[in-house]
Amino acid sequence: KNEVEQSPQNLTAQEGEFITINCSYSVGISALHWLQQHPGGGIVSLFMLSSGKKKHGRLIATINIQEKHSSLHITASHPRDSAVYICAVRGSQGNLIFGKGTKLSVKP
Amino acid sequence: ETGVTQSPTHLIKTRGQQVTLRCSSQSGHNTVSWYQQALGQGPQFIFQYYREEENGRGNFPPRFSGLQFPNYSSELNVNALELDDSALYLCASSSPFRGTNGYTFGSGTRLTVV
Numbered sequence: 001k002n003e004v005e006q007s008p009q010n011l012t013a014q015e016g017e018f019i020t021i022n023c024s025y026s027v028g029i030s031a032l033h034w035l036q037q038h039p040g041g042g043i044v045s046l047f048m049l050s051s052g053k054k055k056h057g058r059l060i061a062t063i064n065i066q067e068k069h070s071s072l073h074i075t076a077s078h079p080r081d082s083a084v085y086i087c088a089v090r091g092s093q094g095n096l097i098f099g100k101g102t103k104l105s106v107k108p
Numbered sequence: 109e110t111g112v113t114q115s116p117t118h119l120i121k122t123r124g125q126q127v128t129l130r131c132s133s134q135s136g137h138n139t140v141s142w143y144q145q146a147l148g149q150g151p152q153f154i155f156q157y158y159r160e161e162e163n164g165r166g167n168f169p170p171r172f173s174g175l176q177f178p179n180y181s182s183e184l185n186v187n188a189l190e191l192d193d194s195a196l197y198l199c200a201s202s203s204p205f206r207g208t209n210g211y212t213f214g215s216g217t218r219l220t221v222v
Contacts, residue, residue, distance in 0.1 A: 004150075031210075033210075033211070035213075040215060040216075041145075041196045041198070041215055041216035041218065042213060042214070042215035042216060043151075043198065043200075043213035044213070045210070045211055045212070045213070048210055086150060086151075088150075091153065093153075093156060093163070093164030093165070094139070094141075094156060094158075094163070094164055095141055095153040095156055095164055095166065096141070096143075096151075096153070096200070096211065097153070098143075098150035098151045098152075099150050100148070100149055100150045101150055
């Protein structure tokens with residue numbers, strides 16, 4: 001079993017839909033990261049969470065430390081949100097342990 | 109602030125050859141970590157450098173080696189290339205003392221081994 005599991009693997013939505021991507025982890029963490037990767041490969045950091053909830057524009061990230069679960073929500077989705085969304089937790093060596101990512105495609 | 113720059117962006121090598129990939133560090137960051145991302149997978153940790161010393165390593169063989177320079181830029185060297193080394197190689201700079209999201213990623217080097 002991977003230390004960081006994401007679901008779904010692939011997600012297709014219509015423009016305007018509310019989207020949820022889930023992440024579960026099996027290791028103790030100090031922080032969880034949500035990242036966005038575009039087709040060219042570059043990764044952009046969206047959120048770093050250690051508790052509660054954070055919001056940035058149409059993106060909302062929540063984390064439940066007791067249940068070892070986090071969600072990334074996108075409100076009023078738009079085709080430009082199409083990307084791979086990756087959840088990652090900080091490992092014991094200070095590295096990031098990544099999930100496999102959720103490929104999101106938003107259709108106009 | 110400058111971002112993280114990786115070079116080259118794309119590279120094709122022959123099995124058995126050696127390759128060097130380069131990564132700058134964002135201003136104010138003193139830690140660089142390297143990741144290998146195979147197609148359709150999440151990135152896997154290769155190693156991490158802090159103040160020119162390797163201070164963490166993932167499950168990669170010794171033919172994967174690295175350096176960090178006084179300006180905190182870094183190199184990843186891979187010897188005796190194998191076909192399975194074909195992947196996107198990402199570096200990220202960070203600093204334990206910055207309270208933001210913490211990591212800045214480069215755009216990656218796509219390595220193809222033929």
